[in-house]
Amino acid sequence: MNTSVATLPIERSTAAAPQSPPQSSQPTDYSRLRVVPARYPWRTAGTVFALLVIALVAESVFTNERWGWGVFAQWFFDEAVLVGLGRTLLLTVLAGVLGFSIGTLLALARVSRSPLLSGLSFSYVWLFRSIPPIVLLLLINNLGYLYETITVGVPLTGWTWFSYPTTQLLGPFAAAVIGLTLNQSAYAAEIIRGGILSVDQGQLEAAAALGLSRSRQAFRIVLPQAMRSILPNGFNAIIGLAKGTSVVYILALPELFYTIQIIYRRNLEVIPLLMVATVWYLVILTVLTLVQQRIERHYSRGALRNVPGSFFKRLKREQVQSAAPVVPIASGAPSWAAHRVSRGEVSVHGVTKHYGLLRVLDDVSLTVPAGAVTVILGPSGSGKSTLLRSINHLERVDRGFIAVDGELIGYRQQGDTLYELAETEVLHRRVDVGMVFQNFNLFPHLTVLENLVEAPIAVRGLKREEAEAQARELLARVGLADKAASYPRQLSGGQQQRVAIARALALKPKVLLFDEPTSALDPELVGEVLDVIKELARSGTTLVIVTHEIGFAREVADTVVFMESGRILESGSPEQVFSAPRHPRTAAFLDKVL
Numbered sequence: 001m002n003t004s005v006a007t008l009p010i011e012r013s014t015a016a017a018p019q020s021p022p023q024s025s026q027p028t029d030y031s032r033l034r035v036v037p038a039r040y041p042w043r044t045a046g047t048v049f050a051l052l053v054i055a056l057v058a059e060s061v062f063t064n065e066r067w068g069w070g071v072f073a074q075w076f077f078d079e080a081v082l083v084g085l086g087r088t089l090l091l092t093v094l095a096g097v098l099g100f101s102i103g104t105l106l107a108l109a110r111v112s113r114s115p116l117l118s119g120l121s122f123s124y125v126w127l128f129r130s131i132p133p134i135v136l137l138l139l140i141n142n143l144g145y146l147y148e149t150i151t152v153g154v155p156l157t158g159w160t161w162f163s164y165p166t167t168q169l170l171g172p173f174a175a176a177v178i179g180l181t182l183n184q185s186a187y188a189a190e191i192i193r194g195g196i197l198s199v200d201q202g203q204l205e206a207a208a209a210l211g212l213s214r215s216r217q218a219f220r221i222v223l224p225q226a227m228r229s230i231l232p233n234g235f236n237a238i239i240g241l242a243k244g245t246s247v248v249y250i251l252a253l254p255e256l257f258y259t260i261q262i263i264y265r266r267n268l269e270v271i272p273l274l275m276v277a278t279v280w281y282l283v284i285l286t287v288l289t290l291v292q293q294r295i296e297r298h299y300s301r302g303a304l305r306n307v308p309g310s311f312f313k314r315l316k317r318e319q320v321q322s323a324a325p326v327v328p329i330a331s332g333a334p335s336w337a338a339h340r341v342s343r344g345e346v347s348v349h350g351v352t353k354h355y356g357l358l359r360v361l362d363d364v365s366l367t368v369p370a371g372a373v374t375v376i377l378g379p380s381g382s383g384k385s386t387l388l389r390s391i392n393h394l395e396r397v398d399r400g401f402i403a404v405d406g407e408l409i410g411y412r413q414q415g416d417t418l419y420e421l422a423e424t425e426v427l428h429r430r431v432d433v434g435m436v437f438q439n440f441n442l443f444p445h446l447t448v449l450e451n452l453v454e455a456p457i458a459v460r461g462l463k464r465e466e467a468e469a470q471a472r473e474l475l476a477r478v479g480l481a482d483k484a485a486s487y488p489r490q491l492s493g494g495q496q497q498r499v500a501i502a503r504a505l506a507l508k509p510k511v512l513l514f515d516e517p518t519s520a521l522d523p524e525l526v527g528e529v530l531d532v533i534k535e536l537a538r539s540g541t542t543l544v545i546v547t548h549e550i551g552f553a554r555e556v557a558d559t560v561v562f563m564e565s566g567r568i569l570e571s572g573s574p575e576q577v578f579s580a581p582r583h584p585r586t587a588a589f590l591d592k593v594l
Helices: 002-016 041-063 069-076 079-110 115-130 133-141 172-197 201-209 214-251 256-267 270-299 311-315 384-391 423-430 448-460 464-477 493-505 523-539 550-556 574-579 584-593
Strands: 149-154 159-165 346-355 358-368 373-377 399-404 411-414 417-420 433-436 511-515 542-546 559-564 567-572
Touching: 069 270, 079 115, 079 172, 079 214, 079 256, 079 270, 115 172, 133 172, 133 214, 172 214, 201 214, 201 423, 201 433, 214 256, 214 270, 214 448, 256 270, 346 384, 358 384, 358 399, 358 567, 373 384, 373 550, 384 399, 384 433, 384 511, 384 542, 433 493, 448 464, 448 493, 464 493, 493 523, 523 542, 523 550, 542 550, 550 574, 559 574, 559 584, 567 574, 567 584, 574 584
Parallel strands: 373 542, 373 559, 433 511, 511 542
Antiparallel strands: 149 159, 346 358, 346 399, 411 417, 559 567
């Protein structure tokens, strides 16, 4: 009885329950769904606390009559105050622009290979960072006591082009600009030098391998990347300069703070007038901060996957854009005919290279026929990468020489004499030897398309339209046509390496060097890079490849070279080297890796 009573309501409830609608086989349209952001109670509490503090401070400041807001309003836009403000801004702009311009040159001189330039730059920075600004201003203002005239001409000849009395040429304003500039440039030089040193050495090597000149390497590749490190400290220095212009009061030059001092000494309204100066300095700081944020967003485009928006943009949640369609690596065999070369023989003759007491290359001789694929194998530290880098003269050899199609890399031959080329000439010859690095070494501040067109425009002299058309064609051939506007950090490792291959091909080199092109990749990304190299191997391009991919080497190589301790121990066809190695060390190595 009890059992039947207990089961009956359950059965009725089941019968009365509505049936669930059948699951739809159509895909869900996620764009129609509303997104509810997660709630963060502690963040909300922190926001309420911050608003409470702001309200208390505002109430204390604006309700206390002793702040003298009426006097503040009277003087805030006074003509004398605005003239002083204008002079402060002018001093800041002139000293900032001149200081950072001179500081850039000093930083480049400091990191240059010239010991004289580096020493001169160091001495300048040491001197003008040591002298207090107020002392420096007084020295310059009294320069007429030491030198009655300023003369420009040829020393020790009596030839004079310009001569003028020092006291008439250097008034208080000119002395202030010069003094602030000298002080600012010394600090700017160290800020910029720190930024330069923060750029990876591989970036310089990649730029040099593309044949870019030293000046273009500095101003197009290094300094733009260094800006992310330079900007915060640089704007701190500029903001400090804007406030530090008050030191020119020592020259009786009426900038903002000196003007305020003159006024409150007359009317004794010290606090309201100090607030006038404070608020104007806050305005200057706010404008400089906004400029800094905008410039930082510009230079973060290639350094960050997601570029941070402005403060107001971050307040508004943006919808996530749909992912771009994935383009396959290749449909069928891509055509490399446009980049095929009929020559490209590499001859290495008796090359020796030392790092200190360590001999990394020991009398190496090797011939790579034009259009052939040569794979170099060997244990770590055997000299493989050093030999590769010596072929395009990224490493200068101690003895021997290397030629491409009979033309020496790094030297000019006259009879039986070799003359080492200047760096500009080496850069010019190096463009025929492309290189793909182990760690990609793409320029992170440039888009994929800009990475490909930089060298053809600067080195080959192509017009931008022609260079971009060629670059887009190359990107299509490596399956990355839709990534032209992306930055390297937004790509996977395999995609970055394919871009690096396309960048090297953009110069249409006779020889292409690969320094362990897959060692920095995840195993699942290795195949897509090897597929591109295989297509290049079938195109007739001369390839020299350092790799640990034995199966790949067996498939694509015409010649396999085995190195150890800086020497070539064995060289032969893949069948001979892998199936019947002649040298016991080669056999021992292959036993471990096969």
